[in-house]
Amino acid sequence: MRKKIIYPCLGAAILTLLFAACSIPAVVEKTPGKDVPGGYTDSRDTTNTAKVSWREYFTDPNLVALIDTALNNNQELNITLQEIRIAQNEVKARKGEYLPFVDVKAGAGIDKVARYTSRGASEATTEIEPGREMPEPLPDYLVGAFASWEVDIWHKLRNAKKSAVMRYLSSVEGKNFMVTNLVSEIANAYYELLALDNQLQIVKRNIEIQSNALKIVRLQKEAARVTELAVRKFEAEVLSTRSLQYEIQQQIIETENRINFLLGRYPQPVARDSDAFTTIIPDTIQAGIPAQLLENRPDIRQAELELQAAKLDVMVAKANFYPSVGITAGIGLQAFDPTYLVKTPESLLYNVAGDLVAPLVNRNAIKATYNSANAKQIQAAYNYERTILKAYIEVANQLAKIDNLGKSYELKSMQVEALVQSINIANDLFTSARAEYMEVLLTQRDALESKFELVETRKQQMNARVSIYQALGGGWN
Template sequence: MNNFSKIYKITLSALLLLLVIGCKAPAIVENNAKTTLPEIYQPSASYTALAADTTNIAVKPWQEFYKDKYLKDLIDKALHSNQELNIQLQEIEIAKNDIRVKKGALLPSVSLQAGASVDKVGRYTSQGAGDATTEIEPGKEMPDPLGNFAIGAVANWEVDVWKKLRNSSKAAVDRYLATVEGKNFVVTNLVAEISSSYYELLSLDNQLDIIRQTIKIQKNALEVVKIQKEAARSTELAVQKFQAEVLSTQNKEYEILQQIKETENKINFLLGRYPQEIPRDKSVFMTENIADVYTGIPSQLLANRPDIKQAELELDASKLDVKIARAEFFPKFEISAGVGLEAFKPTYLVKIPESLLYNLAADMAAPLINKNAIQAEFASANARQIQSLYEYEKTVLGAYLEVNTQISNIDNLQKNFSMQNQQVQALNKAIDAANDLFKAARADYFEVLMTQRDVLEAKLDLIETKKKQLASVVQIYRSLGGGWK
């Protein structure tokens, strides 16, 4: 009884010592992100009336936001076959399985074990001498060599006193949710990229039509100059100048054809397929209405933007990682147990209770000296937490600036398109006047050439501005967090 009392006191003292050692862990410093956003986007004059309106185009599904049936069909196909999106879906599966791993660590692990062995010891040893004089039954000695057969179940369990395993499970859940938001962000960008590329393709189609119409007009003018030369009303210089202008415009035609091919291939790549023609209706491009833009208020970005929610979840997970790293300073409690049957002959395994074995043990261990690795891991976890905090703040700031920039862009492009449209109308009248004056010999060929060139450039610029208008609406829809719902 005195020996047991001494063992009890020694064990209790050791436990208390371990607890004291474990309590010497660094404190966790809470780092909170700055998420205070301006109340409005500081819009331009034309958007002031919408500044305090919470109506937000981001809540619209992309099927309602986009009206073009060909575009909607392309987006739908991309959402099923785009490789990057499918890769992200597998990331979600990986994160989901990681949750199962972390939750499994909270429960005891139980395994079945079975084994067989043969052991031959020297007869002139304490064990050998003892086996030689032992009888299993009257007249039957212990076998030599001695076999050993065992079957049983073994369980191990780490008691989660400091919530290390529970925090690890929570962090895995946060990272799983972050991958879901990451997938949503990929969808948002994919929808925007296909839409922008589609509008670029329509703009190239319209530019090609303008160039071909211009080539036809220039060839007609060239024929007129040739006739005038034969009638001695013009010179070879004028003929060559008109010929050079036709060739220059034809070069633009081939450049546009190449750009069309590249844009089609870009869309096909986003759809995860080999090159094929992209179905589209180019006739609606210039009449495509610019959607009404309702930006809501900046605080809605926190709920609508998948990348912001992803960064927030990563920040939460990194905070839990710090707690997990801190728990390594505390003692670790483990319980192990086993029960089974063991005998030197298989037929004796069923002889219970003689073949029955069991054990139960509880262990506690805490780091005593050389804590450098644990301290370094805690410091790294804390640094990663601060990194995640800055990443979150950067994402929020970037989202706000994207929307603010696109608001200004839409406003300025609208004014630009209106003025360019007036310019094209004026130049169309000028080209008619120049051709009439040239035929009447009241204007020289240089004036006609320059006017034709100005008209072509103005029409191409007008189409380019229209494309930018449509692209800016696509971008603000993406920047507000639309496209993934």
């Protein structure tokens, strides 16, 4: 008799499984390419600046102190740390889903059944013991443990847990990438602040030079050697330079406050050594080989982990087409009188049940979830390829920029030296009436602009040094 019942059930289960497996829609997967060029140049030296800790890479103690403060106080970074904890808790939740759920239950109740019903009439004529009828109303006391468990035969729940683990690790890499960006942003703002300080000093020195020239022009005007036009031109030039001084001072305040914001503090002066800015000599950068980007760059590792998680999500979505096996069980004690709870086996209750459930009709939602998971996997593959390509181009750009800025700085230094000498020459020629006042003004203006450009080029050199360190994947370790 049992065989007659079991065999048809097994047959139905097998047919259901075959139907589910045969009707899974076909999808196209994408395997991302990891091939990168052998090197940025002909060199294949694997020495890589990204391996250097940021504390060693940035030697300015003021800058190191600023970065240290930001890594502790930056609000956005602390928000990301909480997201990592959320991802970690998601892993724990996923892990618990494929383990049995066991609940302990205790309850008490009372039940009054109408006498003129089939149940009421039968209970009224039932005796518990000879001469003792069922109590009315009927109390009910229960103590027991009940369990439920979905048997993870298709690894749907385990793959979901693995996917959560990949996303947790991805969030850690995301935090590392944020640290890299934060370190770079502070360093760039710090060098910008030093450049502004030096430009402000240049403006102040230029104001002194122009003011002295204005005094000379006024004396020459009194001697009738120049006209009032020359005096007014020199006055306008002094006023223009003074106006530039306040513009730079405002930029200094805004840059300081940008740094303060990154450090998570209210506006206050930023400690710095501006005098050392022009004497800084950028170090030689060792770029290593492009293949090291896969290991050093947190954003590449994050994209790779997201890809692995997306692949696992496809497997989870695919498992939804297969039957799920569930087991429920319970054991406990139940009686209408608390004193009867300990009388076993009469008060003992237990149950065990298993079920096999498979989607049969209207599986559009499952198909849509499966197709979407596969589309996200393809997206993740393209994003992984794009991240690698972007990293390589960033490094190549910064290497070229460092080389070109070095050559440009040498030429601009020579230009500044020539223009500074031309100011003295122009002043001497003007004093001896051998040069027009416009020549003096233009020479002073050209010298000021060239000094500004020299400072700006030095700032760009330092920013390129920061950017190449970031592009190679340094700054997070």
